[in-house]
Amino acid sequence: MSLGRGSASQAMVVVAVLLCLLVHFEHVHAATYTVGDSGGWTFNTDSWPKGKRFRAGDVLLFNYDSTTHNVVAVDRAGYSSCTSPAGAKVYNSGKDQIKLAKGQNYFICNFSGHCASGMKVAINAV
Numbered sequence: 001m002s003l004g005r006g007s008a009s010q011a012m013v014v015v016a017v018l019l020c021l022l023v024h025f026e027h028v029h030a031a032t033y034t035v036g037d038s039g040g041w042t043f044n045t046d047s048w049p050k051g052k053r054f055r056a057g058d059v060l061l062f063n064y065d066s067t068t069h070n071v072v073a074v075d076r077a078g079y080s081s082c083t084s085p086a087g088a089k090v091y092n093s094g095k096d097q098i099k100l101a102k103g104q105n106y107f108i109c110n111f112s113g114h115c116a117s118g119m120k121v122a123i124n125a126v
């Protein structure tokens with residue numbers, strides 16, 4: 001009886017340790033990328049993702065002046081045509097952290113003309 005209880009709690013400890021390792025592992029492997037690097041989120045950022053490997057769970061940090069720019073999560077059509085659908089998620093803190101979902105992630109600035117000037121990023125997260 002007491003032996004059975006002992007091994008049950010040992011099993012609980014093992015499970016807890018495994019969970020901690022899993023959380024730790026994901027933490028170590030999620031990277032944060034500053035969009036546009038030192039230049040920040042601005043015009044002609046569309047080529048910034050080139051040559052980088054992104055993983056689902058990685059975080060994009062958008063640094064910008066919130067009085068002149070924003071970040072809007074859009075779909076492929078919105079990215080291509082530089083339009084944001086009504087109800088699209090708009091970020092405007094000036095230092096937004098956005099976690100990448102698996103697959104394609106598209107962000108534009110929807111201040112007039114900015115996206116057309118390359119203030120847009122398309123990122124594939126594996």
Ligand SMILES: *[C@@H]1O[C@H](CO)[C@@H](O)[C@H](O)[C@H]1NC(C)=O
Pocket residue numbers: 072084085086087088089090110111112
């Ligand atoms: C940006 O997109 C949001 C969400 O679609 C919209 O409410 C807002 O009016 C847009 N801003 C501009 C400047 O187009």
Ligand SMILES: [Cu+2]
Pocket residue numbers: 068069070109110111114115119
């Ligand atoms: Cu802008």
